[in-house]
Amino acid sequence: MADLRVNIAGLELVNPVLTASGTFGYGIEYQDFIDLSQLGGIIVKGTTLQPREGNPYPRMAETAQGMLNCVGLQNKGVDYFCKQIYPQIKDIKTNMIVNVSGNSPEDYAECAARINELDCIPAIELNISCPNVKHGGMAFGTTTEGASSVVKAVREAYGKTLIVKLSPNVTSVTDIALAVQDAGADAVSLINTLMGMAIDIEKRKRVLSIGTGGLSGPCIKPVALRMVYQVAHAVRVPVIGLGGISNAKDAIEFLLAGASAIEIGTANFLDPTVSVKVAKGIDEYLEKHGFKSVNEIVGLCE
């Protein structure tokens, strides 16, 4: 067996496979299917300072090799998370990472400060790229100034590993990546969903309740891979790649492109056991090609 361990800005992962926020609940939804300790980490559902009801139904539309969603960050707020959810997940033997979102830099910072107090949460993933909320979310992630302002505010309030999740709905993702790096991010993860739309031709109406939604699934993988490659070649901080990864081959492509770790999202819906299969597949690839450690293949593709 090859050495699958990776280190993301001080965060030790048993392997480079994490599960993406919004696709894996709080991890507990999947523990009937897999041993969660076999994952590098779990990024739990987006959490905000105040509770959010999210967007009305319908929130989902199936597409060719993917899906659109406009869930809109439904969650019961950081207080509920700390009091009710955290006790249920704190003993899960993997890195439990909280995805944090907000309406303003102050919101983000306060939410992050609350999570900073939780011993068993070693990192947060800052969501400056949700396309499904009116205020905040992607609004911060699409300009260098906006992204920088949120990351600076959170950096002051948060002492542990700070991952910033980037939006693909921008002209230059590397500019945003460099801005958040300069503002104090320890790592970046990309990509969040691509903004899309579906129309019901019989009703002659847009399918999703708010009209647009975020596209995910295998259909976005080439776009994600290109962006990960570009960002990995531009920044110093570690890059976590995601976007349509459905099997070990997809994951290895992202590692070769320069990602130090990867996240699996929508593929969890098709196969709840896919994440551990991907970790196993990466190991088999490394063995087959004589690599001793997964770190040897990170960024190996010129």
Next chain:
Amino acid sequence: MRKYVLDLQVTSVEQPGERYLLLDATNPAGPLPEMNPGQFAQLRIDDNKDTFLRRPISLHHVDYEKNEVSFLVQKVGKGTASLWQKRPGSTLNAILPLGRGFTMPTSAEQKFLLVGGGVGIAPLLFMGEAMLKMGVRPTFLLGARSKSDLIRLDAYRALGEVYVTTEDGSEGEKGFVTQHSVLQREKFDNISVCGPKPMMMAMACYAKQVGTKCEVSLENMMACGLGACLCCVEDTKDGNVCVCKEGPVFDVEKLKW
């Protein structure tokens, strides 16, 4: 209840009606897990370029002795249509059992009315069988557009009394289930409903008028089926809740209908 991802093996494929498919499947790896009426499975749709996600299908019948689970599927879109390609021996990958099912009677004296419309009759067979095992005879009220959409009636008649309505009057009483005369004649302790939303809303309205407890099974579009993605939410008196996890069966008192 513990959930499983299983590679089931199809043992029988029947077409009880033009637009309906009855799939029986066994679990070659071991005994099927315990399942409750009203729960569902997420069936994987293989090799279909037009669809992507699994399809939530209710549990129609479970035979623990034969180690078989059955699904009654209506051809609705391309996902369900591709299940028509299944043959005996085919693999049917399923995540099950999912969700919260129907409330079952707590004593043999309770009178339960099981109301189904169209393919919504599917979970009521499993429920009727489970009731009979408890010594409670179910009463069914089944509605369809016309006689050709009334499927597997014999299976329901083997369990209890069956009342029927069709919209065109080709079988049973003409009209909707809510207009059936049995509702004027008899009083029930509980009404369990599965069918098209307007029908369920009408039954819920009737149940409220007569003061009977009523549960309905919702079928909001789902992605994960596990309560992880929050796509299939219903706006209830407790806020947006996942139909796949808190439902699909809800007490109508919890809904904003």
